[in-house]
Amino acid sequence: MPDTKLPRVSVVVTCFNCPDYVGDAIRSVACQTFRDFDCVIVDDASTDTSAAAVQQMLDELADPRFRLIRLAKNVGQTGATRRGLATVQTPFVCFLDSDDLWNDDFLERHVAAHLNESYAVGFTACNARLIDGQGAVIAGGVYWFGRDRAVADRGRAFAPIDPARVPKLDTANGTAGWRRQTPYRLYTKRVVHWVWVSTSSMMFRRSLIDLVFPPDDETFRLHMDFYVVVMAQMVAGSLLIDEPLYAYRLHGRNGAADNPVLGGRLHLSARNWGDTHDRMLDRMLAAMVSGRERFVTALGEKQYRRMLLRMRAAQANALIAWVFILRSWLI
Template sequence: MSHQTTSFAVVITSYNYREYVLEAVESALAQSRKAAQVIVVDDGSTDGSVDLLRERYGADDRVVLLCGNNGGQLEGFQRGVARVEADVVCYLDSDDRWAPDYLARLGELYDVRRDVDFVFTDMQHFGEESKIVGFHRSAVDLGYTAVITYALTRWYGAPTSALSMRAPWARKVLEVPDSFRETWRLSADNCLVFGASVLGARKYYLPTGSVWYRIHGKNGWWSNRSASVAYTNRLRSRGLIGYYARVAGLDESCIELSKLEYKTKPDPLWAETKRYAALAMRGRAPWWKRVEHMLAILLGSKATGLPKGS
């Protein structure tokens, strides 16, 4: 059986990461399954990154080099995706790197699963921290995640360097008001993750062991877990989800679809089953109907071999 070969574009955004950016670009160029495009967006760096990139790749037809003023990460994504001429967009931060088999691993899935829109993977932290971070120990077809993301602010994704999506979805999630560019100068991967979920992308988690996420002094967000930061981040995320929900025409009534959304997941994790069962109880239907939906989710999960470890 033959499958259509998926083409990949890599969008690398960079700001003042002169000491790392070449390593990121070279890891994209060194893929065993070659990318159709490697697009490097420098976001107005002031540390000599632009000169370094132009010297190294200015005459390299494998690289599209976009240099401009400092507009933030979201604008960088928009500029990069605007130049994409491939089936799938993969994002890479300029302080991270990929193992040479990363695109090959993604391609094995995208080639045969034309229904999958968005794939994210695990990450190996390196630098000031060493550990593996992932959604689950094995692959998970997450189906659709619009309702649960809207209702519970669930995050079905990963930081930038472990994200990929089909190009039409990459364009769709970045069609946001210009005012968002300032709000999401940083952490714009929220737009990619939440936007894809709420607008209706089918998601898949594929552990590859091929994404290396650098922990260093300049990206030390993980060490700040204060109550104020947690609240502010959650508030901004709710606002973002609310925007995408309005675009999709979703409101609280979508919670009535939680049972149907759950059914799009071929082999859900037990933790996911419990979330959907709880969500079914939040609908506007009569209490007995909500209990019926909850039990259908719980009993249905057991009939398919669950619970499983989450």
């Protein structure tokens, strides 16, 4: 088989008031074994020394693949990410939170997963180790990764992909050869519940991001990750890499995880996310209705209607939800 030229990847790091950790996050990108990438760091008008910490790291690296965008006005998670995306044009894109860390082979493993011969997924996602504010590992993984908690599924939503069909990358020469022994799982169920860790664990096709990215900044200042990932799963499905390829940092100021690790089923947040979940579903439906032409062009009329029905089902009670789901398969 002839060697295959590898795709280029872009990394977007957004930062707001995270001077203690953002330098280490950037360094973890610089250490990647997969070298054909560019990285844009967007400082969302931090009110502390975060921008200076970023610039200090970039000066130390002296690497033209890295650049900093400093925003004069705070625009929130979605707005900062949008401004970073506007500066990159590659077929694959990753988002790294400014307090998380990637393993050296994070990009390599995700590109390899995307190049599997079985199924072209919209995004890939891996498990995570949990670290504390000082970088010490406090948990080897998260229990909910890859667990479909919908009772009706009974485990049927996940299908294995033969590891031999996922390539081994020769990052020194920029080529790929198909042989690997890591477990991968294809997840194609169109769901509105969460089985992943965070967007720092993922690599997306840029074409998919362009389709599902939130339509405005202010409405989606927070919780962009839930919106983007659930919409992406509904459209294209995902591939799960059953290995922790990054570190999710718990330091007491996380946006979604504010509980200590107690063991057992890691309940990382004391918040009630029900209202947020419902609001995001409302916004997803509104975006799909207002953007109907774009979605129909990308998905086709039949798949678009199915996606709408499944989202409406998620807002209904269990009995009505099953009526919606059964109906979606009949149209």
